Amino acid sequence: MIVEPRIKGFICTTAHPDGCRENVIRQIEFVKKNGIINGPKKVLIIGASTGYGLASRITAAFGCQADTIGIMYEREASGKRTASPGWYNTKAFEEEARKAGLYAYSINKDAFLRQTKEEAMDVIEKNLGKIDMIIYSLAAPRRTTEDGQVYESVLKPIGEKFSEKSWNLTTNVISEATIEPATQEEVDQTVKVMGGEDWQDWIRMLAERNLLSNGAVTIAYSYIGPELTYPVYYNGTIGMAKKHLQKTAQDLTTEFTSIGMKAYISVNKALVTQASSAIPIVPLYFALLYQVMKEKGIHEGCIEQTDRMFREKLFSGRVITDDENRIRLDDLEMRKDVQEETMRRWKMIHCNNLSELADLKGYWDDFYHMFGFGFSNVDYTKEVEI
Numbered sequence: 001m002i003v004e005p006r007i008k009g010f011i012c013t014t015a016h017p018d019g020c021r022e023n024v025i026r027q028i029e030f031v032k033k034n035g036i037i038n039g040p041k042k043v044l045i046i047g048a049s050t051g052y053g054l055a056s057r058i059t060a061a062f063g064c065q066a067d068t069i070g071i072m073y074e075r076e077a078s079g080k081r082t083a084s085p086g087w088y089n090t091k092a093f094e095e096e097a098r099k100a101g102l103y104a105y106s107i108n109k110d111a112f113l114r115q116t117k118e119e120a121m122d123v124i125e126k127n128l129g130k131i132d133m134i135i136y137s138l139a140a141p142r143r144t145t146e147d148g149q150v151y152e153s154v155l156k157p158i159g160e161k162f163s164e165k166s167w168n169l170t171t172n173v174i175s176e177a178t179i180e181p182a183t184q185e186e187v188d189q190t191v192k193v194m195g196g197e198d199w200q201d202w203i204r205m206l207a208e209r210n211l212l213s214n215g216a217v218t219i220a221y222s223y224i225g226p227e228l229t230y231p232v233y234y235n236g237t238i239g240m241a242k243k244h245l246q247k248t249a250q251d252l253t254t255e256f257t258s259i260g261m262k263a264y265i266s267v268n269k270a271l272v273t274q275a276s277s278a279i280p281i282v283p284l285y286f287a288l289l290y291q292v293m294k295e296k297g298i299h300e301g302c303i304e305q306t307d308r309m310f311r312e313k314l315f316s317g318r319v320i321t322d323d324e325n326r327i328r329l330d331d332l333e334m335r336k337d338v339q340e341e342t343m344r345r346w347k348m349i350h351c352n353n354l355s356e357l358a359d360l361k362g363y364w365d366d367f368y369h370m371f372g373f374g375f376s377n378v379d380y381t382k383e384v385e386i
Contacts, residue, residue: 019372020088049086053137067103194241196248
């Protein structure tokens with residue numbers, strides 16, 4: 001069938017298999033061009049099918065020549081409904097990895113469930129022996145625990161409502177948006193879904209099965225952003241979850257001192273994701289930031305960020321962190337000149353100068369690329385097998 005993008009609000013309900021493959025291949029070529037990294041050889045990626053998780057799997061495999069196991073929860077095609085982009089990404093990655101002689105095994109199940117963890121442990125024990133790097137890149141809207149309880153994450157401020165400029169992606173209009181504050185139950189549920197509890201469960205199960213190499217490294221991804229977005233992000237519900245994630249990193253390093261395992265949080269740059277597109281205020285900041293960083297020649301996407309983390313921050317001889325033991329991949333975003341110019345534009349932005357001050361094309365290019373659309377060398381008029 002011919003697959004076209006179908007946009008509903010801030011999501012695309014279709015994905016293009018050839019476009020997703022092109023997205024994966026471009027990332028692989030970027031990493032290969034930069035050469036081999038003296039890094040891990042047996043890597044588990046939890047949340048491996050899109051965004052930073054996919055970029056991490058690609059960097060580990062094609063940068064470090066690592067064997068990888070990826071955990072994801074993606075939708076297969078059904079009738080005339082395409083598979084999710086993560087499903088196509090994973091298939092493309094597996095094929096390219098095997099062409100390169102690399103072991104690549106994927107488990108398409110809920111990472112929160114114990115049975116998924118046990119299946120992953122069995123595969124590791126049988127085929128890899130021990131793991132020397134675990135990347136936790138799970139971004140989930142909800143979590144079902146073993147007792148059947150369902151927890152849902154929300155992106156809301158805490159304490160009082162928050163109002164700021166917002167860009168309507170559908171109408172291109174800038175207006176004021178207001179987000180009502182979260183209840184305490186919503187805060188607690190967001191921490192349950194997006195905090196460090198499940199990350200800790202994975203590491204402890206690996207340790208119990210004696211599947212962690214001495215000196216293993218584990219990374220979880222986070223975001224801080226500018227003060228502008230603090231009420232809805234860093235000091236909001238998701239921020240509370242990320243602070244729990246940070247505390248978990250400290251606890252894991254302490255708990256597994258005997259095998260020399262280190263746990264880190266990597267604070268990453270603002271990038272377009274399905275989740276970020278849903279947050280009022282955030283897409284406008286991203287579009288302004290993109291324009292400023294591109295003008296300065298320092299813009300990075302997921303693969304550029306992850307490749308730099310492996311090469312410069314983690315495996316260059318010493319781990320480079322801030323005073324809270326966090327890896328800062330947002331160092332370019334938070335540079336003084338970048339933030340000053342972005343905030344200057346924020347104060348003067350309105351509907352008539354939106355396209356002049358913000359990188360609308362770059363924002364939408366990234367959005368469509370997530371779903372396999374918008375690549376110039378892909379023929380979208382051709383029928384494809386979904």
